[in-house]
Amino acid sequence: MAKTRIAIDMDEVIADSIARFQEWYGLDFQIAITLEQLQGKNAYEVVAPEHQAALREYPNRPGFFKDLPIMADSQRVLSEMAQRYELFIATAAMEFPNSFLDKYNWLQQHFRFIPWRNYVFCGDKSILNADYLIDDNAFNFDNFRGEGILFNAPHNVHETRYRRVHSWLEIGEIFL
């Protein structure tokens, strides 16, 4: 029987892109964005209207996805899951074409046990043929053919339709 196939999102699931928003916004405007402010909202909604355009541009700016911090326990849990499951990394990179190489290099550096053949840079994640998708954006589950598992993030706290996990330890409890 074929191995169960699990697709895993990058941003806010294995890579801490919120940290980069906080860092660059702090550098540009000397104002902190806190995780408390971000509950139920995305970063664009918590900054002054005159700063929104700058913030929206950050992910298009070269370097945004470079050297992102790694989400806690994701390497260890995924390296164990790689022994039992077929793992794919599935990221909506098409929205930010300047991110392609940074994302590829980041995966090669930090998740070498997942082969590049199993990277998917896409837009619409309904194209994924997988049994599970671990993602922080619930809209990616709407037309997904497998089961969506919502990775807890500040912006998605009000989402109730999908199974929620709060950490990679919790994912390990489910799959290992």
Next chain:
Amino acid sequence: MAKTRIAIDMDEVIADSIARFQEWYGLDFQIAITLEQLQGKNAYEVVAPEHQAALREYPNRPGFFKDLPIMADSQRVLSEMAQRYELFIATAAMEFPNSFLDKYNWLQQHFRFIPWRNYVFCGDKSILNADYLIDDNAFNFDNFRGEGILFNAPHNVHETRYRRVHSWLEIGEIFL
């Protein structure tokens, strides 16, 4: 009912990458590679052993995928198919990370009627959740969940396991 979803490969299906091999090899070694030589073979097999390494490097060299010629009738037929079907472009770009931006820009330039949300840069095409895959590499059909349609190319002439099409006109006859 959801629209039938068709995934379409890039190289040797909508983009003429053989033309680039011929062009660059001719510039480097003043030797022509002919389509007759390529019957049942890939380009690496028809050049002198001491030239193989150079040839293998071409797709990694920046610019290889830039300005590739467009395969005959592919734009017109696909623009009509886009009215009736859900079209995705699915290319094994992960093998050549330097190709990402060139491929993205080429699609934006020549196939604007297919939205970037429907681009998939991947390695293993078994990750595609689609009804059809039009591709010149039969190995991509082995674990594909839909039906593979083999786009005729010199290297695949001896492949007999899949339905073969010889042109975009023939694809139009099937789908339009």
